[in-house]
Amino acid sequence: MKPTLLPAFLASLLLCTPAIGAGTIWISNVKLVSPEKLDRVETGAVLIEGGRIARVERGPSGPAPAGASVVDGKGYYLTPGLIDSHVHLHAVPGMSMEQGASGDSLAQAYFRQLPRSFLYYGFTTVIDLAVSDFGVIERLRKAPLHPDVFHCGEPLVLANGYPMSFYAPDKRFQGFGNYLFDPAMPTLVPEQFAPSAHTVAAGVARVAKAGGICVKTHFERGFGADRNLPVMSPAKFAEVRAATTRAGKVLVTHANSFEAQSFAVAGRADVLAHGMWHWGALNGRPGLPPEIKALLDKIVDQRTGYQPTMQVLYGLRAYVEPGYLDDPALxxxxxxxxxxxxxxxxxxxxxxxxxxGEIDAAVMQSMEGPLRRQRAVVAYLAGRDANFVFGSDTPSSPTYGNLPGLNGYREMRQLHAAGMSLAQIFRAATINNARTFKLDGELGSIEVGKAANLLLMKTSPLEDVSAYDSVLTVWVRGEQTAREALAADYR
Structure with a gap:
């Protein structure tokens, strides 16, 4: 994802949404669907006090506590709020970096709606994997109604590698404050940017100081006209792994190819922040080659967090997909x-x-190969019950095909079509994300003491993937909002 710096115009982007404050709330007559007890989906009740879950009752519940606001769940389904662990909050879908940062009135309108769009589809927590402007994070957290926001701080980027390569050589070092040098990958660096201030230890320390819960790295040789970018050596990656472990953070690696994921798995990355749509010399092989299966078995055995991010390619296809912009969901x-x-x-x-320069039909066809490879990988990992962690990569590029909230819902539909069970998708977007990113003491399930981030759905997410489009009510830290009030077209 290309980073950018946003000016102070976002400071005014706060939009009030009707909501009920976080007091004492008794949610009764609901079927509890929580990932740590999927074998016990049963009628019960939940008490919220001070924004936290104070009591969980399964089976027949008693009367509401004195003074509590009562919410009749009407026999619907209560679930934990969803977690999207791969977003980029600074970017405006469909806009260039320069336009998104210009103060354009369209960009302002987008940022006002942004937090509500995630909530509209039940994402009560998001994790920004590559921060380029901490002001965006802070302003989002100050909005009257917003998801919980966590981040990985500024990514550790190899000098002149991806994604620094998007910038001109005389500007890229100003745009990335957490770049690294690797003696095994010599590259030209302007004199004023001294390697001594950009060691691995210094980079991880910057992330920790900024409040990051994870460290983001990349293994990307490039694409399009630029396919020879420098990448980290195993020795440098081992330094990053050791420093991240000492800091108690989660190591996330951008890796979308067989080569990249082999590298990251060998280096013990905690999370692979993409699916494997490039198999290199194995691209044309039918089925799933043994070499790929062997790597996927390691991913399963090491319990590496896996984000398929199938919507990346579907987001690009939006420009050649007939009727995309006419979809009422937008x-x-x-x-x-x-x-x-x-x-x-x-x-x-x-x-x-x-x-x-290709015609639309040819572009659609050209993406079938990578999508076939992704589906094969997802199906195999699903069959072995891998540690899927849900991430939508919203937005993955300047495309308008990756829109907040909706992109996550569409990712779920693609994952289900590729072979993930409904239970696997539900766990990936709740407890798996919480555990992998070390947030499970606070989030990911309906348990006493955790934050009251909850969803009331008409349909069980264990019965149909469309359940994620059946949300009726959203609670964030105990604040209750009707889903309809979160829509961009709400009047």
Whole structure:
């Protein structure tokens, strides 16, 4: 994901949403669906006090505690709030970095709606994997209604590697404050940017000081016209692994190829922040080659967190997908003004980069190979019950095909079609994410003492993936909001 710096215009982007304050709330007559007790989906009740779960009752419940606000769940399903562990909060889908940072009124409208769009689809917690402007994080946290926000701080980027390579050589070192040098990968560096201040220890310390819960790294040789970027050596990655462990953080690695995931698994990364859509010399092989299976077996055995991020490619396909912009679901998560702009010649600026001169049908067809490979990998890992951790990569690039909240729901649908069971998807978006990112003392299940981040759904997420589009009520730290009030087109 390309980082950018956003100016202070976002300071005013706060939008009030009708909500009930976090007091004492008794939610009764609900079926409890919690990932640590999937064998016990039964009618019960939950007491919220001071934004936390104070009591969980399974089976027939007694009367509401004195003074509590009573919520009749009408026999619907109460679940933990969802966690999306791969977002990029600074970027405006469909806009260039420069336009998103310009103070454009369309960008302002997007940022006002942003927190509500995640909540609309039940994502009460998000993790930003690569912060380029901490002001964005702070302003989002100060919004009247917003998901819990965690982050990995500034990513540890190899000098002149991905994603520094998106910037001109004379600007890229100013844009990335946490770059690293690897003696095994010599590269040209301007004199004023001294290696001594950019050791692995210093980089991890910057992340910790900024409040990051994870450290983000990359193994990416490039794509398009630039396929020879420097990558970390095993020795340098081992330094990062050791420093991250000492700091008590989670090591996340951008790795979307067989080569990259082999490297990251050998180096004991905690999370692979992408699916494997590039198999290198194995791309044309039918089925799942033995070499791929052997790597996937290691991922399972090491309990490496795995984010398939299938919506990355589907997000690019939006520019050649007939009727994409007419989908009513877009109106729920994007302001009308921005949605209308997407259809203009200016709003279509990114399409030539996606199509590279090919006709729409050819572009659609060209993505079938990577998607086939991703589906095969997901199906195999699902069959072995791998440690899937849900992440949508929203937005993965300047495409308008990855919209907040909706992108997560569509990721779930793609994962289910690829072979993940409904229980695996539910665990990936709740307890697996919480445990892998060391947040399970606070989030991920309906248990006493945890934050009251909860969803009331009409349909059980264990019965149909469409349940994630049946949310009725959202609680964040005990604050209750009707889903309909979160929509961009709410009046």
């Amino acid at each position: 109106r729920k998560v994007v302001p009308a003004s921005l949605l209308a702009w997407f259809s203009t010649p200016q709003g279509q600026w990114f399409k030539p980069e996606v199509t590279e």
